[in-house]
Amino acid sequence: xxxxxxxAGNVATHLAKALHLANVQIVxxxxxxYTNAKLLADQVEATAIESLTSIDEHADLCLISVKDDAxxxxxxxLTHFKGVIAHTSGSVHLNILANSKKYGVFYPLQTFSxxxxxxxxxxxxxxxxxxxxxxxxxxxxxSQLSSRVVEIDSNKxxxxxxxxxxxxxxxxxxxxxxxxxxxAHQLEFDILRPLITETAAKVQQAxxxxxxxxxxxxxxxxxxxxxxxxxxxxxxxxEIYKIVSESIKKTR
Amino acid sequence: xxxxxxxAGNVATHLAKALHLANVQIVxxxxxxYTNAKLLADQVEATAIESLTSIDEHADLCLISVKDDAxxxxxxxLTHFKGVIAHTSGSVHLNILANSKKYGVFYPLQTFSxxxxxxxxxxxxxxxxxxxxxxxxxxxxxSQLSSRVVEIDSNKxxxxxxxxxxxxxxxxxxxxxxxxxxxAHQLEFDILRPLITETAAKVQQAxxxxxxxxxxxxxxxxxxxxxxxxxxxxxxxxEIYKIVSESIKKTR
Numbered sequence: 489x490x491x492x493x494x495x496a497g498n499v500a501t502h503l504a505k506a507l508h509l510a511n512v513q514i515v516x517x518x519x520x521x522y523t524n525a526k527l528l529a530d531q532v533e534a535t536a537i538e539s540l541t542s543i544d545e546h547a548d549l550c551l552i553s554v555k556d557d558a559x560x561x562x563x564x565x566l567t568h569f570k571g572v573i574a575h576t577s578g579s580v581h582l583n584i585l586a587n588s589k590k591y592g593v594f595y596p597l598q599t600f601s602x603x604x605x606x607x608x609x610x611x612x613x614x615x616x617x618x619x620x621x622x623x624x625x626x627x628x629x630x631s632q633l634s635s636r637v638v639e640i641d642s643n644k645x646x647x648x649x650x651x652x653x654x655x656x657x658x659x660x661x662x663x664x665x666x667x668x669x670x671x672a673h674q675l676e677f678d679i680l681r682p683l684i685t686e687t688a689a690k691v692q693q694a695x696x697x698x699x700x701x702x703x704x705x706x707x708x709x710x711x712x713x714x715x716x717x718x719x720x721x722x723x724x725x726x727e728i729y730k731i732v733s734e735s736i737k738k739t740r
Numbered sequence: 741x742x743x744x745x746x747x748a749g750n751v752a753t754h755l756a757k758a759l760h761l762a763n764v765q766i767v768x769x770x771x772x773x774y775t776n777a778k779l780l781a782d783q784v785e786a787t788a789i790e791s792l793t794s795i796d797e798h799a800d801l802c803l804i805s806v807k808d809d810a811x812x813x814x815x816x817x818l819t820h821f822k823g824v825i826a827h828t829s830g831s832v833h834l835n836i837l838a839n840s841k842k843y844g845v846f847y848p849l850q851t852f853s854x855x856x857x858x859x860x861x862x863x864x865x866x867x868x869x870x871x872x873x874x875x876x877x878x879x880x881x882x883s884q885l886s887s888r889v890v891e892i893d894s895n896k897x898x899x900x901x902x903x904x905x906x907x908x909x910x911x912x913x914x915x916x917x918x919x920x921x922x923x924a925h926q927l928e929f930d931i932l933r934p935l936i937t938e939t940a941a942k943v944q945q946a947x948x949x950x951x952x953x954x955x956x957x958x959x960x961x962x963x964x965x966x967x968x969x970x971x972x973x974x975x976x977x978x979e980i981y982k983i984v985s986e987s988i989k990k991t992r
Binding site for chain 2: 555556557579597598599600601604606610611612636638644646647648650651652653654655656657658659660661662663664665666667669670672673675677679680681682683684685686687688689690691692693694695696697699700701702703704705706708710711714715718719724727728729731732735736738739
């Protein structure tokens with residue numbers, strides 16, 4: 489199987505490397521900036537291309553892994569492509585690719601950072617396609633990367649992406665807010681790391697509602713009040729502390 | 741060394757077991773409910789006691805691991821105790837034990853659930869004491885459990901506890917909110933678990949501000965608007981989505 493990668497950002501890079509590692513041939517890489525395409529192409533034994541018109545017509549799959557609002561424009565330049573065209577976005581509808589013959593979605597539900605290696609084997613790969621043959625094609629490819637391949641339509645994928653914002657992006661922001669609390673008192677973030685690891689580990693077996701701890705779920709008014717007093721100099725943190733504590737109380 | 745454990749909740753249970761595993765002798769366990777004391781005592785080869793007046797006067801340490809607002813009352817019943825008295829709370833001041841001769845704080849910065857085993861070796865143990873001899877005594881004990889023993893005074897410990905609420909309790913609540921988003925559309929929480937693990941793993945090396953991802957930090961107004969529309973039927977989630985996204989935008 490021959491794959492063309494469009495994009496050279498975090499998702500494109502991780503996907504290309506994982507496919508290469510699984511012995512899938514990456515033939516070409518394109519990016520807005522040729523130097524980025526070259527950088528990624530060199531890592532996966534592919535050729536960097538300067539123009540989308542140079543795409544290998546014999547490739548089986550073209551994976552569009554660029555920012556959401558650029559997908560449509562790129563897809564319109566690829567209508568001559570005979571293989572399968574798929575994007576990797578959580579929130580863009582399948583139909584944005586409907587000008588092609590065979591198209592689909594190949595969405596890895598994970599957070600990718602450029603410098604952090606990760607294994608694809610447990611990453612849920614969420615697939616969708618315009619016909620069954622294309623779906624089977626994507627499934628076969630996905631199962632070479634991960635043991636967790638799921639078929640999810642565009643509407644449910646949007647929900648999944650939204651839930652991921654709560655579970656990942658917002659969670660990371662609360663790590664950052666914790667750092668802000670510590671920093672104001674010359675304490676190091678490092679001391680929280682084991683706690684963060686364990687908090688994530690706890691919900692690997694249990695559901696989060698069943699393992700909620702802390703003053704809000706205990707309705708420990710005394711501690712809540714003490715914490716609010718400690719945040720008087722940081723009004724934004726105070727506001728968030730109050731809102732989230734109220735939200736937790738409602739789950740009791 | 742002989743230790744008496746006061747309390748039989750999550751922290752008391754984990755601490756008693758960890759000490760027992762480190763070959764520290766637990767001589768007695770007391771709890772409000774004798775059956776709970778007996779349950780824990782049986783696991784650590786100790787004797788459950790029904791009354792605080794039965795405390796072994798030859799014990800070296802009495803660890804008070806009960807809910808915050810019960811610590812003072814218990815300590816007042818232990819003024820005759822000749823060993824070190826220490827509580828395990830993140831937010832209660834050292835001086836609450838000042839009626840004793842030798843007293844301190846032994847605060848493990850971690851989230852404990854009754855049914856989940858965990859290793860103490862990486863848990864930060866935050867210590868404080870009324871004199872240097874007592875501090876050295878607690879340090880010696882702590883170093884038998886963890887490689888991460890830190891001396892932190894009551895004021896900084898309060899801050900640490902507050903930061904832990906953001907990094908742990910609030911974070912877990914956002915896992916629960918993600919579950920709520922999925923549930924409304926018949927999707928399973930399980931699919932988010934690898935993402936949650938990786939989100940926590942990312943900040944083990946990096947600082948959270950440097951690895952923030954998602955639509956808010958990209959200022960991707962289109963996706964933010966789409967997400968808000970998806971939450972129109974869940975006004976509480978919508979409010980939180982907006983507030984946290986605004987908070988993330990300010991970190992850009």
